Amino acid sequence: MSTNDNPKSREKAPAGQKAADWADGRVGLYNLAKSNLRKIFPDHWSFMLGEICLYSFIIIILTGVYLTLFFKPSMGEVVYHGSYVPLQGVRMSEAYESTLNISFDVRGGLLVRQIHHWAAIVFVAGMLVHMMRVFFTGAFRKPREINWTFGFLLLVMGMFDGFLGYSLPDDLLSGTGIRFMEGAVLSVPIVGTYLSFFLFGGQFPGFDVVPRFFTIHILLLPGIMLGLVVAHLILVVYHKHTQFPGPGKTNKNVVGMPLMPVYMAKAGGFFFVVFGVITLLSAIATVNPIWAYGPYRPDQVSTDAQPDWYMGFSEGLIRIMPGWEINFAGHTLVLGVFIPLIVFPLVLTAIAVYPFIESWVTGDKREHHLLDRPRNAPTRTGLGVAWISLYLILLVGGGNDLFATHFHLSINAITWVVRVSFFVLPPVAFIITKRICLGLQRRDREKVLHGRETGVIKRLPHGEFIEVHEPLPQGKVFELTAHDQPKPLEIGAEVDENGVVRKVKRTQKVRAKLSQAFYGEGSQIPKPTPQEHEEITSGHGHH
Amino acid sequence: MKKLSVRRRHPLAALVVLLFALAATGGLYAAFAPAKTAQADSSSQSIAIEEGKKLYATGCSSCHGPGGQGSTDGPSLVGVGAAAVDFQVGTGRMPAQQPGAQVPKKQPIYTQAQIDQLAAYIASLGPGPGIPSKKQYDPKGGDIAAGGELFRTNCAQCHNFAGEGGALTDGKYAPSLRGVDPKHIYEAMLTGPQQMPTFPDTTMPEKAKRDIIAYVNDTTRADNPNPGGFSLGRLGPVTEGLFGWIFGLGALIATAVWVAARTAKARKS
Numbered sequence: 001m002s003t004n005d006n007p008k009s010r011e012k013a014p015a016g017q018k019a020a021d022w023a024d025g026r027v028g029l030y031n032l033a034k035s036n037l038r039k040i041f042p043d044h045w046s047f048m049l050g051e052i053c054l055y056s057f058i059i060i061i062l063t064g065v066y067l068t069l070f071f072k073p074s075m076g077e078v079v080y081h082g083s084y085v086p087l088q089g090v091r092m093s094e095a096y097e098s099t100l101n102i103s104f105d106v107r108g109g110l111l112v113r114q115i116h117h118w119a120a121i122v123f124v125a126g127m128l129v130h131m132m133r134v135f136f137t138g139a140f141r142k143p144r145e146i147n148w149t150f151g152f153l154l155l156v157m158g159m160f161d162g163f164l165g166y167s168l169p170d171d172l173l174s175g176t177g178i179r180f181m182e183g184a185v186l187s188v189p190i191v192g193t194y195l196s197f198f199l200f201g202g203q204f205p206g207f208d209v210v211p212r213f214f215t216i217h218i219l220l221l222p223g224i225m226l227g228l229v230v231a232h233l234i235l236v237v238y239h240k241h242t243q244f245p246g247p248g249k250t251n252k253n254v255v256g257m258p259l260m261p262v263y264m265a266k267a268g269g270f271f272f273v274v275f276g277v278i279t280l281l282s283a284i285a286t287v288n289p290i291w292a293y294g295p296y297r298p299d300q301v302s303t304d305a306q307p308d309w310y311m312g313f314s315e316g317l318i319r320i321m322p323g324w325e326i327n328f329a330g331h332t333l334v335l336g337v338f339i340p341l342i343v344f345p346l347v348l349t350a351i352a353v354y355p356f357i358e359s360w361v362t363g364d365k366r367e368h369h370l371l372d373r374p375r376n377a378p379t380r381t382g383l384g385v386a387w388i389s390l391y392l393i394l395l396v397g398g399g400n401d402l403f404a405t406h407f408h409l410s411i412n413a414i415t416w417v418v419r420v421s422f423f424v425l426p427p428v429a430f431i432i433t434k435r436i437c438l439g440l441q442r443r444d445r446e447k448v449l450h451g452r453e454t455g456v457i458k459r460l461p462h463g464e465f466i467e468v469h470e471p472l473p474q475g476k477v478f479e480l481t482a483h484d485q486p487k488p489l490e491i492g493a494e495v496d497e498n499g500v501v502r503k504v505k506r507t508q509k510v511r512a513k514l515s516q517a518f519y520g521e522g523s524q525i526p527k528p529t530p531q532e533h534e535e536i537t538s539g540h541g542h543h
Numbered sequence: 544m545k546k547l548s549v550r551r552r553h554p555l556a557a558l559v560v561l562l563f564a565l566a567a568t569g570g571l572y573a574a575f576a577p578a579k580t581a582q583a584d585s586s587s588q589s590i591a592i593e594e595g596k597k598l599y600a601t602g603c604s605s606c607h608g609p610g611g612q613g614s615t616d617g618p619s620l621v622g623v624g625a626a627a628v629d630f631q632v633g634t635g636r637m638p639a640q641q642p643g644a645q646v647p648k649k650q651p652i653y654t655q656a657q658i659d660q661l662a663a664y665i666a667s668l669g670p671g672p673g674i675p676s677k678k679q680y681d682p683k684g685g686d687i688a689a690g691g692e693l694f695r696t697n698c699a700q701c702h703n704f705a706g707e708g709g710a711l712t713d714g715k716y717a718p719s720l721r722g723v724d725p726k727h728i729y730e731a732m733l734t735g736p737q738q739m740p741t742f743p744d745t746t747m748p749e750k751a752k753r754d755i756i757a758y759v760n761d762t763t764r765a766d767n768p769n770p771g772g773f774s775l776g777r778l779g780p781v782t783e784g785l786f787g788w789i790f791g792l793g794a795l796i797a798t799a800v801w802v803a804a805r806t807a808k809a810r811k812s
């Protein structure tokens with residue numbers, strides 16, 4: 001590839017090419033580019049969710065750097081004399097004071113603060129929806145399990161990094177959040193007090209939390225996340241992108257736009273769209289008005305004390321939990337806080353481990369590059385919706401006071417509804433979703449066999465009225481029948497025909513049962529076979 | 544107020560009230576009898592009480608009993624003071640209408656003159672906090688920053704950091720403090736309506752009350768320039784999260800759908 005041996009062309013070559021030649025001679029740029037610029041990226045809006053995450057992450061980093069230039073991560077006490085009148089003369093920490101200064105005295109400071117915060121809100125929301133699209137389309141199946149895991153770690157770290165960032169200004173709202181965290185740490189049996197002293201460097205609140213959180217928030221977690229994002233993207237490129245089934249789209253190819261130049265132009269444009277939307281949001285609406293909350297003081301608290309939305313489900317857990325306590329040998333076990341502390345990671349783990357459970361249950365070890373339409377995996381779709389319903393009901397629980405005041409309800413009634421729903425709603429959501437999926441499968445089957453309803457009514461010579469059905473185009477038929485329908489695992493008879501008892505492990509029995517639940521008769525509608533299709537469509541143009 | 548209402552039911556309460564009343568009338572007489580103008584005052588006072596009694600009989604006695612001693616439908620008003628009446632009737636809470644978790648605020652149905660008469664009548668039933676003077680509650684004299692500190696310590700746990708209101712148990716609520724008359728804020732602190740604690744001058748001096756009023760008046764005033772854009776109700780992260788999902792991620796997903804629909808392939812077909 002190198003053209004260095006041709007002095008003539010070297011003279012004439014434009015500067016850009018010269019630079020490229022230079023790089024090729026050192027790092028083999030052209031070969032690298034040839035293989036990567038021709039990467040294909042399919043066109044479907046849901047494949048851009050990952051990009052929304054990526055761009056908002058970049059925006060967060062850029063604005064965060066600006067904020068660090070002015071923020072003082074210190075809990076040393078000062079008296080405020082800045083330009084925000086309603087707080088003049090009030091004692092506060094330097095962290096809070098410097099955040100006020102960023103908001104009112106640094107040029108562009110408030111806008112950048114708001115971009116940083118709104119971007120964080122959108123970032124985690126984007127990750128959740130991105131994860132949902134990966135979940136419902138089965139994009140997590142082999143070979144992408146590792147990337148699913150990377151993604152999940154990003155989600156968890158994004159949540160915690162957000163929580164830490166929200167805690168930094170040391171305002172009354174976030175201070176209450178830290179206090180709540182202290183309560184949760186204290187509720188851990190036996191070591192709770194030690195952990196709390198370790199975390200806060202002594203008695204709460206002490207002087208250490210903000211500087212410690214600062215380091216974790218701006219260095220440790222973003223560093224790890226950056227590494228994970230890169231690994232995540234490398235794996236996306238390495239595995240190539242998945243795609244929805246369709247004519248010409250197989251498990252072995254990817255159909256779409258080449259990365260260069262079409263896709264790159266689109267993606268570059270999309271970056272500016274994301275930046276633009278988030279900036280617009282930040283120019284329009286206030287987020288986290290720390291000046292209104294006031295500085296943190298352990299003897300003060302305000303109502304409407306909630307964390308940012310992505311921690312809302314943990315708030316919900318704590319709010320719906322009855323305040324149980326056990327006293328044992330002079331020690332108090334605060335179950336009312338400890339149980340939510342345990343359930344909190346379980347809610348997240350439930351979704352994280354699902355891909356591994358599914359592949360174990362179904363025994364499916366093949367590679368999948370074609371996505372499932374959610375309806376064609378009713379059990380998975382049902383479980384996903386059940387999880388979402390649980391998540392949402394916990395969010396309602398976390399905001400129970402606002403639901404009470406804005407819908408004129410009793411907060412106690414809401415709490416009870418959430419408590420019951422916590423157990424009842426997910427199964428109900430599962431059953432309903434699965435039924436809807438099966439209904440949609442039935443409709444697909446109808447469409448393939450009998451074509452699309454045209455709305456045209458025809459009168460036959462003998463007087464009968466029929467609606468004309470138009471056969472589907474070949475591509476559509478393929479799309480509706482491309483998925484495979486696995487058979488449930490069979491463990492076979494435990495006693496063979498000679499009466500010899502075969503040992504079947506308990507786990508295997510469980511697995512067969514679950515597999516039956518995933519792929520058994522009640523869980524999928526047999527798709528039309530080619531013969532069925534042939535028979536009906538070749539026939540007599542009947543309806 | 545809660546302490547007072549417990550003591551109200553003490554067996555000796557009637558005696559104490561009687562003594563107070565005797566002392567008060569005696570004292571008043573001694574103080575005002577010689578002066579002619581004072582005579583006119585006290586006679587206009589007694590006219591007000593008379594008028595108030597009439598208003599009370601038609602509007603309030605069905606619930607609070609003919610002599611203000613209370614009934615199953617309303618508490619005793621003996622000793623609640625003129626401030627309580629001025630607050631309750633002046634904010635339209637009284638006369639109460641349908642039963643509910645909490646008597647809501649509404650358009651007052653009495654004029655200020657009538658309210659003063661009602662207050663005079665109720666005050667004549669037993670001593671209680673009087674209506675504050677303008678000097679006491681004028682927000683102009685207060686220190687906003689100090690008031691903010693006091694507000695966050697004493698009031699924000701129910702009324703929210705910016706006085707936007709909040710939920711209490713069983714459908715009760717601390718109302719938003721937007722547009723509340725400074726006088727009523729003072730009276731609310733003085734009399735502690737319903738779930739709200741009382742903040743008598745012994746625990747919260749007059750100056751502190753004025754500072755709080757100055758703060759409430761400042762944060763809730765309609766022309767407060769909310770820094771950073773729309774305030775989203777100043778209700779904390781819940782509304783922010785909702786807004787971010789709908790107008791942030793929602794707008795981005797809408798754009799993504801739009802972009803993906805405009806591919807070369809889509810245009811061809």
Ligand code: HEM
Pocket residue numbers: 046047048049050051053054055057127128130131134139140144147148149150151152153154155229232236240241242243
């Ligand atoms: C910092 C946060 C994240 C960024 C920047 C990010 C970025 C991306 C991008 C750009 C893609 C390719 C386009 C697409 O399919 O949307 C992708 C694919 C993928 N992501 Fe993420 N993602 C993040 C978080 C997550 C999370 C939370 C999960 C799930 C737990 C996840 C799992 C996956 C998987 C399995 C794929 C491959 C999908 C396929 O090839 O169809 N990612 N990610």
